[in-house]
Amino acid sequence: MYVAVKGGERAIENAHRLLAHERRGDRDVPEVSLSQISEQLSLGVDRVMTEGSLYDRELASLAIKQARGDMIEAIFLVRAFRATLPRFGATEPVDTGAMQVRRRISSTFKDIPGGQILGPTFDYTHRLLDPQLAEGFSPETPETSEASLAATPRVTDILGRDGLIEPSPKADAETPVGDLTREPLSFPADRDLRLQNLARADEGFLLALGYSSQRGYGRNHPFAGEIRFGEVEIEFMAEDVGFAVPLGAIAMTECQMVNQFKGSATEAPCFTRGYGLAFGQSERKTMSMALVDRTLRARELGEEVIAPAQDEEFVMSHSDNVQATGFVEHLKLPHYVDFQSELGLLRKLRKEFAEATEAPPMQEAAE
């Protein structure tokens, strides 16, 4: 028998109306604008763009506002939006070596061509709450000094010149690039698909997995070879125009982890790599991503797979917070019929249990 239960419409409508009211908060307090979110909560916007997998600061700001600051809800909204637009194609792969660097550090070499540039960072702050920010606070204009015209090559490129680090995998331009938004995941997955999955993955999930690998759950002995943040030019091969057209620049963070060695009877030992790339200034995300990229290469590098961070099916199947929240949160939707059937089964089992235990053990005695 199927019984349709109706009657929730008005309650739902009023709940959404109440939500809109609560989202606005005290109406005597000025409403927050999208440009305020974009400018002053910019790292939150970066996270929503990265995990929402859509670079658009204004939309990410709108999503954060609509979601009342709930980042996963905001990411969900952005993912849903991207499904409404047609895709014109894929860009030329970005050249992070040509990035206009705003921050660039290496923990492996003190003196790197182009220098160590700290940029806007929380590093070396004392993590003391600043009461000045509680009131109108106007910071000093940034100090400036003469910019060097020297190039800022990637640290891994420098190591690569001496053969001290493995080269990046090179596929010819004809090889199709895996896209998990077009084909469902299947395992084993190649590194292009794994990196796409990790780029969209929940930062907290990757942080915990990366941390677990550092603590010994999976083989990983990394150095942060380089972290860089800045603007990268985007070009798109437009068929109608006949050449790659410039689209403007996107802010990105890149992390190159340098890990312990591989080698064989025929190949000299060299460092191995883990790679992280994300939209905006997303340093913790790209560091975690690079750690997990490396642990997921266990199979390729002939390492024993013993820890969760090395298990690509485990990692890739649980990394997406929109999927994860969908399945976890669906539990709050009505399950009345399912529950009734379980309740019926439980009552039956309890009845059987009661009958079995209440049955007098007299029979044995009587015999």
Added chain:
Amino acid sequence: MTATENDKQAQRKAVMAVLAHSDPSEISGRLAAITLPDHENLREPENGLVMVRGRIGGDGSAFNLGEATVSRAAVRLSTGQVGFGYTLGRDREKARMIALCDAMVQSDEFAGLIETKVIAPLCAAMTATRNRKATEAAATRVDFYTLVRGEG
């Protein structure tokens, strides 16, 4: 492709790059100050997405990083030149203005006007912004020095 065609393509690309980096209100302000040729939309401005690609390790094979919003348009001058406009973001009018400029750059009559009245000042503004960011970053560059302890 001939050398002249190559030059023309490089010029169009440079113009597109400056415009894509510029604020739409700056572009429209500059365009309003010149007499525009008759033109029509060949393709109505539209929004869409591009999949942004990175490279494994920074220099290896490509992988899909995530998408970005883009706008595109195509404009035809009454004299026949067809221009294309592509830009990040959802500003369709910006894409249309880029297409118009691209068409004008291809016209001997208007190329000089666009270069001097629109592109040159926008390019100067773009360079100034870049330089400002570069000098701000440069001030956070670490200058290591070594403390000499004991007697050498």
